[in-house]
Amino acid sequence: MTRRYNWTLYLAALGIAVFTWLLVAHGPLRAMENWLSDLRVGLMTARQPPPDDPVIITITEDTLRQFPYRSPLNRVFLAQLITVLSEKGARAIGLDILFDQPTEPAADEALAQVLHHSATPVFVAYADHETLNVQQQAFLEQYTAGMRRGYVNLFLDNADGVARTIFPGRIAPNGQFIPGLAVALAGVTPPPEPLPLRYRGLAPGAPDDQLLSAFKIYPAHLAAMLPTSWLAGRLVLVGADLQETATDVWKTPFSALLGYRKGHLPGVVIHAHAMAQLLQNQPLPVTPPWAVFSLYLVAALLGVAMTRLDWPVWADMGLVIGLISGFGVLTFWWYGQGGALLPLGGPALALLIAVSGAHAIATRQERRQKRFIQGAFARYLHPDWVKQLVADPNLLRLQGERRELTILFTDVANFTTTSEDLPPATLVWVLSHYLEGMTEIIIAHGGAVNKYLGDGIMVLFGAPVMQEDHARRAVRCALALDQFAEKFRTQATDPDGTPVAFGETRIGVHTGEVTIGNFGSHARLEYTAIGDVANAASRLEGLNKHIGTRIAVSDAARVHAEQQETTDLRFQPIGRIVVKGKSEALQVFHPVAANPASITRVNDYAAAYALLDVGDPRAAERFAELQTRYPSDPLVAFHLRRLQAHECDSRIKLTSK
Incomplete structure (x- = not known):
């Protein structure tokens, strides 16, 4: 597909990068x-x-069961x-x-006295009006006045509520800066x-x-039993671990993998x-904003560049999936x-949008181009070529190319x-019905009608679409055309049903390298093959009238077909013709189509021709026998006449065209 x-x-x-970045970063x-x-x-x-x-001391369900509320x-x-x-030596x-x-x-x-007079520094939890009502705020301010305080707020992401950020602290309602609990306890x-x-x-x-x-x-209700060495000189956090009742439990990055029950963590653990x-x-390394946007871009x-590969959509999407997967593995590693x-999702989305958008634009341009081709060239080119041009507008280029293909020529005698x-x-x-039937057979065998030459047809096999078996297709097509033409010749009538005399169709097939391409101008183009191969195919067609056959195939076409x-298929040698x-x-x-009815005749002829080819005198006797056995075989009759005229080998020199 051309783009x-x-x-x-x-x-x-660039617009896609900006749009995607805004959509992902802030959307x-x-x-x-x-x-x-x-x-x-x-x-x-x-x-x-x-x-x-820190060491964590947790208030658990077992702890709470000791109390009436x-x-x-x-x-x-x-x-x-x-x-x-404090007695076990906690540092704070x-x-x-x-x-x-x-x-x-x-x-x-009792608790207030301990908090005020503890030999070990104690930082108490603090919150403000964002989480407390007026009465709660008033009691908290009054009860913790003069104590070391730390905000217990968790910095939750607005997009999904996950705790991914350390809360540093802020100015409290009383105008005093209060650090976050983690910051305060860490000192x-x-x-x-x-x-x-x-x-x-x-x-x-x-x-x-x-x-x-x-x-x-360690659970709080067992703290007194802990060895002093486990706590001495340690920073200790005390908080609830009540995940069964979802009390003070928060979503963390681990929730993406483990889900709610196992991925959420108590606030004290965060x-x-x-x-x-x-x-x-x-600190967690941070990708700077310019680098993030660069990945999007x-x-x-x-x-956009990928679409220049001129691959089908499924191949481009396969490459996109491969690139995204590879980049994903890289980011994990x-x-x-x-x-x-x-960032992974954003660049992947930018890549998908760019590829999809470029394909959409290219598809729209191609549709316009195809409409132009159909409107501009349908009057000048055969519909088959118009279809080829629509499928591949690159064929409109005037420069040609060298390619091996097979050319088939037909002509109606007299x-x-x-x-x-x-x-x-x-x-x-009559001619329209004849050409219509011939064309249907040609198309069915993968040939392309290049020219109608009055009653004759020039057919290309292997162009403009490449065909590895172009010679075999052409020979099979020749046999099918011969069968149709013979039937048409014996049944041709005018519109009123009156029989009409119609000559037999002669066919020539040759394989070789030619120059193919569009020849002419943009106003009038003709896609055709130039070279001696076309001339040779035409001469082969003309040979039939001298030999008595209806199909003549060159050695190059035979070799390629075999x-x-x-x-x-079987090939009967006619001779070395000059x-x-x-x-x-x-x-x-x-x-000859290989079938039980023809194989014996083909083998008998091959044996007789082998004698003729080396100039063996027994060839005349053998061909005379074949004439009796196969009186309608044109090749047997042709060589018998030659032998009777003392032409005793397979070299045939024609004196007329």
Whole structure:
């Protein structure tokens, strides 16, 4: 399929890149890109031992069963827990538990005393009006006044609600900057803007869905039993692990791979991932915006350029799938090596849109071109050629090419006399029906009618469409044409049913290399073959009248046809013929359809001809026998006459055309 492109397509590629980038980075497809990134996090994050900091102490269902009510958490228990952690040498404690409502006054007071006077720094959870109502906010402000505080907010993506960013902190309603809980407990300088969160991998040997294995986690109700060495000098996070009731459980990148129940994590664990990243100073590499857009642009340009391959749509789509798959594997591998999360869905979409758009534009241009060809050339070219031009407008180029093909010529004997004897209307009637029947047979055998030469036809096999078996097709077509022409000759009538004399059809077939192409101007083109092959085929057709046959095939056509493992054709040698005006002999054959009725005759003739070919005197006797056995065989009669005239070999020199 031919396509014409211009620079506007590359501007379109730029537009596609911008459109896709906006659609994915800031539009409804952002969740798709996020999901592909999350999938890489889930599959390619390297396993590593749990870090020393932080240690997580969790409030579990078993913890809550010790108390008469689940919420708020028993504050006497919490005070005792903080005391235990402090006594075991914790370096600092972070509480991912909001104190936004009162409980028993004595319990509230007991916890407040511990929080204010603990020897170990304790950071309490803080939130504001985004998550609390007025009463909750007021109690929280009053209860935690004078304490170390940290925002427990999780920075959730607006597109899909996944926690992918570390919350650095912000100005509280009272005008004071309060860091995020992870930032505060880690004791680092708050980053100027939210940081991409780099989740840690599972512990070596842990099952693939045991995300909590990334940290050292112990239940709160067993804290007093823990060895002091497990907590001494450690940063400790305290929070809920109540995944069965979906309390304080959040969507993470692991959810893309493991789903809701196994991929979501408690908020305290997400804070722990953030702390570990801050403490180890291992930021997640970020692809700069210019590089992201460059990938979109390269994908769009590649999509436009791909259509120059002139492949069918299915092949282009196969290449697109291959490119996307290859780039996808590369992005997964790159992240696994510690690289950034490169965009995948966006560039893939840009590539698809570019290829699809370029195909749509090219298809529209081709339809216009085909309409132009049909309108401009239908009056000048045979419909077969018009169809070829519509299928491949590249054939309109005037430059030719060298190609091996087979040419078939037909001619009706004594047609000049017939045309003079018949009324014009009858002549048109008879000739039209004859040519129509011949043309149907030619087309059925894959030939292309190149020219109608009055009553004759010039046929091409192997052009404009390549055919490996062009010679075999041509010979089979010649036999079918001969059968039709003989039947037509004996049954030809005028429109009133009156029999009409119609000559026998003679056929010549030759194979060779010619120059083919459009010859002429754009106003009047003729697609044809130029070279001696066409002339030779015409001479072969003319040989029949001297020999008495109706089909003559050159040795080149015979050899090419037999190369196709032909089993339904036999070739009877006519002789080495030298036409008038030529010195070189041309080996000529007469084709016969191989069947039980003809095979014996063909073999008998071959044996007699072998004697003739070497000048054996027994040839005359053998051909005389064949004349008796096959009185209607034109080749037997022809050679018997020659032998009787003392022409005792297979070299035949014609004295007339």
